[in-house]
Amino acid sequence: MKIGCHVSIRNGYLGAAQAARTVGAGAFQYFPKNPRSLTVKSFDIRDASACRQYCAEHGLVSVAHAPYPTNLALDDGELYQKTVASVQNDLDIADACGSLGVVVHFGKYKGAADDPLYGYRQMIRMLNDILVDWNGEALLLLENNAGQGVRMGTTLEELIQIRSLTQKAEKIGFCLDTCHLFASGVWNGENWADVAARARELEYFPHLKVIHLNDSAYPSASCRDRHAAVGCGHIGKNGLWELLATPECSGLPLILETPAPPSGSHREEIRYVLAHIT
Numbered sequence: 001m002k003i004g005c006h007v008s009i010r011n012g013y014l015g016a017a018q019a020a021r022t023v024g025a026g027a028f029q030y031f032p033k034n035p036r037s038l039t040v041k042s043f044d045i046r047d048a049s050a051c052r053q054y055c056a057e058h059g060l061v062s063v064a065h066a067p068y069p070t071n072l073a074l075d076d077g078e079l080y081q082k083t084v085a086s087v088q089n090d091l092d093i094a095d096a097c098g099s100l101g102v103v104v105h106f107g108k109y110k111g112a113a114d115d116p117l118y119g120y121r122q123m124i125r126m127l128n129d130i131l132v133d134w135n136g137e138a139l140l141l142l143e144n145n146a147g148q149g150v151r152m153g154t155t156l157e158e159l160i161q162i163r164s165l166t167q168k169a170e171k172i173g174f175c176l177d178t179c180h181l182f183a184s185g186v187w188n189g190e191n192w193a194d195v196a197a198r199a200r201e202l203e204y205f206p207h208l209k210v211i212h213l214n215d216s217a218y219p220s221a222s223c224r225d226r227h228a229a230v231g232c233g234h235i236g237k238n239g240l241w242e243l244l245a246t247p248e249c250s251g252l253p254l255i256l257e258t259p260a261p262p263s264g265s266h267r268e269e270i271r272y273v274l275a276h277i278t
């Protein structure tokens with residue numbers, strides 16, 4: 001299994017890949033642009049190609065992560081259009097860098113209490129708009145939510161349904177965040193066999209492309225999204241090892257989104273996980 005962490009693009013995309021390799025990572029995640037805005041970035045194609053080539057040479061796997069303000073369940077309007085253009089731009093960058101795809105959180109919608117499906121309809125619409133002309137190889141990777149603020153997007157059923165209702169389902173895969181799955185209450189640390197059985201029934205695993213390997217700072221069903229270092233949270237190392245031992249998870253890239261230790265490097269945590277899974 002390839003494991004790594006989130007790295008900065010301070011020194012470009014190639015620089016991010018090199019930084020990942022420096023800490024002993026076989027996989028990494030990066031923000032394709034400023035993580036706090038939805039701008040369309042005119043990126044350096046030579047830098048992106050150099051990243052792609054470097055990753056191919058060294059067997060590195062990468063994924064991009066959409067900026068924080070990206071919300072797939074919005075009302076029509078200026079922000080809706082801006083978000084569509086931003087995610088299309090993320091896909092372009094991810095493709096140029098040779099990445100598996102762009103991780104985007106499942107949408108969140110607060111309004112329309114009289115019509116609980118409205119948020120889901122808007123999300124399907126936006127996914128269709130984003131992917132209508134997308135012929136690249138990078139996938140849009142939907143990530144399960146922790147349920148903070150809004151419960152939307154916490155269950156495997158929602159992920160499967162949304163994907164199957166979009167026009168270009170073949171361009172959509174999944175990213176499983178272990179902290180979110182636990183915090184949402186879907187997984188309580190003791191029912192993994194049931195969760196995995198349900199995932200098989202729903203045919204979730206064939207579309208699972210990456211795992212965000214995070215422990216949780218809060219208990220199951222707290223709906224609080226706070227990551228902890230592997231083995232230092234409420235899931236605990238045994239829960240995480242059990243999940244990783246699932247045959248369908250074998251070979252998937254694992255990305256740590258855990259707090260950086262005082263050294264600033266995830267080197268030790270990567271080594272720790274590798275020692276337990278290989």
Ligand SMILES: [Zn+2]
Nearest residue numbers: 143177212257
């Ligand atoms: Zn995550």
